[in-house]
Amino acid sequence: MKPKVYFKTFGCRTNLFDSQVMMGALRDYEITENEGEADIVIVNSCTVTNGADVSVRGYINQMDKQGKKLFLTGCGAHTKGESLFGANKVHGVFGQSEKMKINTLLSSENRFYEIGDLNYVDDAIVEEFVGKSRAFIKIQEGCNFRCSYCIIPFVRGDARSMDEGKILEQVSRLASNGFGEFVLTGTNVGSYGQGEGRNIAELMKKMSLIRGVRRIRVGSLEPIQVNESFREILDEPWLERHLHIAIQHSSNEMLRLMNRRNRVENDIELFGMLHKKGFALGTDFIVGHPGESDALWAEAMENIRKLHLTHIHPFTYSKRDGTPSATMKPEVNGAVAAARMAELTRLIEENNRTFRKRVTSPLEVLIESGNGRKYSGYDQYFNKVVVESDEDLSGNWITLEKYEVHDEHNLAQF
Numbered sequence: 488m489k490p491k492v493y494f495k496t497f498g499c500r501t502n503l504f505d506s507q508v509m510m511g512a513l514r515d516y517e518i519t520e521n522e523g524e525a526d527i528v529i530v531n532s533c534t535v536t537n538g539a540d541v542s543v544r545g546y547i548n549q550m551d552k553q554g555k556k557l558f559l560t561g562c563g564a565h566t567k568g569e570s571l572f573g574a575n576k577v578h579g580v581f582g583q584s585e586k587m588k589i590n591t592l593l594s595s596e597n598r599f600y601e602i603g604d605l606n607y608v609d610d611a612i613v614e615e616f617v618g619k620s621r622a623f624i625k626i627q628e629g630c631n632f633r634c635s636y637c638i639i640p641f642v643r644g645d646a647r648s649m650d651e652g653k654i655l656e657q658v659s660r661l662a663s664n665g666f667g668e669f670v671l672t673g674t675n676v677g678s679y680g681q682g683e684g685r686n687i688a689e690l691m692k693k694m695s696l697i698r699g700v701r702r703i704r705v706g707s708l709e710p711i712q713v714n715e716s717f718r719e720i721l722d723e724p725w726l727e728r729h730l731h732i733a734i735q736h737s738s739n740e741m742l743r744l745m746n747r748r749n750r751v752e753n754d755i756e757l758f759g760m761l762h763k764k765g766f767a768l769g770t771d772f773i774v775g776h777p778g779e780s781d782a783l784w785a786e787a788m789e790n791i792r793k794l795h796l797t798h799i800h801p802f803t804y805s806k807r808d809g810t811p812s813a814t815m816k817p818e819v820n821g822a823v824a825a826a827r828m829a830e831l832t833r834l835i836e837e838n839n840r841t842f843r844k845r846v847t848s849p850l851e852v853l854i855e856s857g858n859g860r861k862y863s864g865y866d867q868y869f870n871k872v873v874v875e876s877d878e879d880l881s882g883n884w885i886t887l888e889k890y891e892v893h894d895e896h897n898l899a900q901f
């Protein structure tokens with residue numbers, strides 16, 4: 488009987504891709520989606536915030552108590568790996584560059600700490616996405632930006648891109664295995680191909696020619712990456728009608744403190760143009776970064792209202808040791824940051840409802856989960872849709888003309 492392995496994946500879509508790669512590289516082990524029956528647990532960790540570190544450590548303690556054999560990988564291996572290894576909490580620690588050796592690493596009698604090469608280039612190809620109906624395609628890794636609050640470049644390395652041939656082969660394999668929706672992912676996705684005469688828009692055009700590719704989503708872009716070549720594909724039928732463009736803040740003074748490359752005036756112009764084209768618009772936003780006075784917050788909220796946002800990933804600033812922001816003053820009180828987060832989230836939720844009420848085109852929904860009579864998925868605007876039906880809709884694409892707009896999702900009968 489092969490030992491059973493369970494993958495616990497924290498964090499971003501790039502980690503989801505990496506977990507899928509590791510699953511594909513196992514030979515002498517059986518993958519289980521049932522944590523309880525697992526002999527071995529792979530913790531593919533995240534370290535983007537203090538909260539992420541706390542969740543990872545809490546999970547490891549919980550699994551340790553259950554007597555699981557534990558292995559730590561992912562971004563947290565670079566920040567917390569040594570201390571967790573030193574505390575004998577895990578049998579082995581390995582960096583992302585070592586993941587293809589997982590079958591050998593898991594059978595190592597001796598405990599090990601192999602952090603590997605931060606700037607390796609991934610060339611793994613996956614055949615499937617266990618439990619998923621859309622595929623995440625890692626096209627890039629690392630980041631050359633140096634936002635003053637961010638630890639990611641130190642745990643994912645400098646920006647580098649996957650080989651174009653491998654990416655296209657990856658997409659055609661998954662498309663021939665039934666996947667129609669592809670989400671491009673990476674650490675700084677929009678920097679794909681930089682310095683190599685390639686760019687993400689050209690790659691997406693080539694992907695769209697592959698049989699079976701129906702919808703392409705981009706995980707996240709930086710405002711400066713919605714450049715001329717990207718603007719050329721905005722009306723393509725295979726491009727989702729939602730874009731996630733990370734601004735992180737909407738006060739120029741804060742953007743300067745955060746060492747961001749975007750500026751409010753350009754962001755307002757960009758989001759205005761995309762709004763006119765009917766796009767749903769998402770962003771990342773950090774509240775409570777040191778220096779965020781009441782006056783700068785009021786200015787930021789005034790500017791946010793000019794961005795037509797319908798989706799948001801809001802974060803409360805989290806001090807990361809070793810980053811420039813960690814020593815910045817004055818710090819923002821936790822309760823104040825929480826109130827700002829609530830104010831921001833309320834506004835965007837309201838915008839989202841207004842957007843959904845104004846949509847006139849039919850919704851193209853890929854059903855991702857559900858059973859019995861209830862199913863759910865996301866439409867081209869990346870809004871959640873709940874569908875009630877007597878048919879088994881799992882993994883299906885459906886087109887909806889009639890539906891009700893509810894607080895957090897649209898509801899339809901099919």
Ligand code: SF4
Binds near residue numbers: 630631633637640
């Ligand atoms: S763009 Fe900035 S926030 Fe994003 S990963 Fe790079 S350094 Fe971090």
